[in-house]
Amino acid sequence: MINVVVQAVTRPVAGVRRFVLAAADGRPLPAIAPGDHIEVETPCGLLRPYSLCGDPAQRETYEIAVLRETQGRGGSRAMHDALAKGRRLRISEPRSLFPLRSGASFYRLIAGGIGATPLVAMAHHLVREKQRFDFHYCVRNRESLVFWPELERLVPHGALHVHLSTGEDARRFAPRADPPPEGCAVYCCGPPPLMEAVHAAYAGLCPVHRESFKPQVPDDATAxxxxxxxxxxxxxxxxxxxxxxxxxxxxxxxxxxxxxxxxxxxxxxxxxxxxxxxxxxxxxxxxxxxxxxxxxxxxxxxxxxxx
Known part of the structure; x- marks a missing residue:
């Protein structure tokens, strides 16, 4: 485990906190790759995984975004209620369950709500490597766009698409209506229904990679x-x-x-x-x-x- 200190806390939208973490001893943190996550020992003692959402090229700090889950076990509530600038806590070294693989000629990043966290890091990397990509951001309403200012600066013009499920300008994401370009690889993170819809629409057309920190019950599971x-x-x-x-x-x-x-x-x-x-x-x-x-x-x- 690594001892870190909370360097900054921001509230990009209601219900979400973004934490900037630095090593307590002032040294550079371990190198990370786009899609990596860390386990955080939350103030209530629960260990919770959070994707790293900052630029993976820099090692001075890690950034995570935490959605407050009122019906959860208490980990996210403790992160919201007990963490302030200067607070110390422990984290694991970066781990990879959702690596961004090279070799595609085009990348489609599809995010649902707070699931945008690892995809923001991927976008940073793809811009740096001059790789072609687009970013589909699916949220309930415009007030839920956690990373909007950052993505507007980061994603190439015309490649950032917002899909809203409520409101007058609602326009849900329909993956079947937007076939992937040739040589595309799809990366998706978000609620299970979104990931399942994306997999069903793109499977057989291009590689589909998904990430979920929720335990996956086997399709053939029985009582x-x-x-x-x-x-x-x-x-x-x-x-x-x-x-x-x-x-x-x-x-x-x-x-x-x-x-x-x-x-x-x-x-x-x-x-x-x-x-x-x-x-x-x-x-x-x-x-x-x-x-x-x-x-x-x-x-x-x-x-x-x-x-």
Whole structure:
């Protein structure tokens, strides 16, 4: 983990904070690539991933934008309420789950709301490399355009397109009506319905790359039951929810942090059934007795947790 200090906090639009972070020791931060993210140890103790949205060429600071999620677990609320200029916190080194790959003759960047964060960094890089691209920004209304002034300066004239879902000038993005140029690669980040629509429209026509920090439930996931060995209680797990969410819904609080299978906070012993491990933390030996219940599921009809 890297110790950083909050160098500046701005409020580009209602409900969003943009944080500029610098190394606490004054040294340059590790190099980043467009599309990288960091995990932030939020003031409430939860570990949360945030895409880096600044210029990836400079190493003096990192920039992240955080949407306040009132229905979330509290990480974004803590970032909004407790972080001010001068506050110290810890972050991970940059990590890449959404790399911008070379080789395309044209890049189409499609952002939905706060999902624009990694795509802004990509735009900085593409401008510097003199690569051809356009940017489609999908938001609810003009008051939600978090990065608008920056993108107006950055994106080439005629290549920045805004798509609004509400208001008198509403014009939703219709990917099927705008086929990609030859040699195009598409990069999309935003709400799942947008990413699914983009993938369905462009799949087979060009490479489509997507990023989501939400745990992805398999398309063929089925419901199952979790039995708590020590109490004998049975908790149903829906096909579209995690074991962790099902337990919390049933009033059974378990430790949580990243909820994406990368930190290990929710590791839980199991003693029956057939787990489907989907984490990035546990070794093969550890999986014989433990599982991460934020992302892992069950291949059998019943899973027994040793709690």
């Amino acid at each position: 199952f039951e979790v039995v708590l060995a020590r109490s004998g209680r049975t908790v149903p797990v829906k096909a579209d929810e995690s074991i962790l969410v099902a337990l919390w819904r049933a009033g059974i609080e378990r430790p949580l942090s990243c909820e994406t299978g990368i930190c290990g906070t929710c590791r839980t012993p199991w003693c029956g059934g057939e787990p489907e491990h989907r984490d990035s933390v546990l070794s093969a030996e550890e999986r014989q007795r433990e599982m991460l219940i934020c992302v892992s599921r069950c291949r059998s009809k019943t899973l027994v947790l040793d709690i």
